[in-house]
Amino acid sequence: MSVNRSSKTKTAIIKSAMELFAAHGYKGTSVRKIASKVGIRESALYNHFKNKEAIFLTVCADIFTTPFSKKNVQEDAKKGKKFLANFVVQYKLVSFDANKERLFRIMMIELLQDKTLRKNFLNEFHHHNIALLSEAFFVMMQSGLIRSSDPMFTANEFLAPLFYYRLQITLLRIDAEPTTALSTLFEKHVDFFWESVAL
Amino acid sequence: MSVNRSSKTKTAIIKSAMELFAAHGYKGTSVRKIASKVGIRESALYNHFKNKEAIFLTVCADIFTTPFSKKNVQEDAKKGKKFLANFVVQYKLVSFDANKERLFRIMMIELLQDKTLRKNFLNEFHHHNIALLSEAFFVMMQSGLIRSSDPMFTANEFLAPLFYYRLQITLLRIDAEPTTALSTLFEKHVDFFWESVAL
DNA sequence: GTCTATAATATGATAGAC
């Protein structure tokens, strides 16, 4: 129902555009090339989108959608290491999801060129996760699960390696190189981190 | 001596080009804009560089120059935490160096679009540091300074936050926002990390 | 070494027939 005949082309445009933006960035992707990849003429493309930027914004719509919700953090955090392991499982799934990976690539390319994207990255991507993890670590400290320290700093130290590993996975996958060695780093990170903070 | 009248313009071109590439990437920077920023015409620019790519490559020449040498690692690593603190001081200096920052921005923009840059990043930027740190951690384990584990994994866990903090500093500085809060993370990272690995 | 002039091509976007 949501994809009728009229929006079929629109969906195809979004798909092709996303691949091109992920590979060559916004400036490196021309409307011509998008249309060509879809199999239509540029002019036909303008029946579905006002302009190039509108295509880009539609492609990027879900770029900061996150599986990490603050719901039940107060309760879940009491599980300690289990909570962290679960967080990392989600993070890993996102890292290896083909669609999320394309959006991640676009984000990384445009992050340093687009102020709005940069603001959203810091808010939705970084601060959101830091706030969630800070709250969790605070609970763990109060519950005597981990040694007391600055919860926000602890959150940073926990999150940073995940991002770095994700970036490396992304880089390797662009060139279709194996990522098996990196795959295990996520679980090892939880073990290593827990050993260093647990009481 | 190294900057005579003839290479003065060339130096100005490199400087202007670096700023533009750092702000708008390779595709977002036109030869016109570089020339305009220098104060000459595009055609004059071609007296100093064969083409746009040659300008870019010259700008990027020192992009992977690193202050971290493997020299004396075997000896220095025996200092334990002091070695790590010193490594981080160097890393922090690089992170806040204006010129290095511009090159870092260019690197991050092009990393996902340029295969050669990607390869060099993984080799010169990542593997180089991981190899150096792995060697150091191996020595520390042998010397009984830290608990035994996989030295390469330990190196990853130590390096990853530094990169993440550097990226954030870079993002904030683009918008001229304060980085004082981030500045202290480097030292706190050393303390936190050492506490978690020390015997 | 810089300028003006110019060329060839690519790009974002629109008008109007079908």
Next chain:
DNA sequence: GTCTATCATATTATAGAC
């Protein structure tokens, strides 16, 4: 909704005068 045709502009790059 797609096509052909067209446009204005931007782009990389070269030729030749000074």
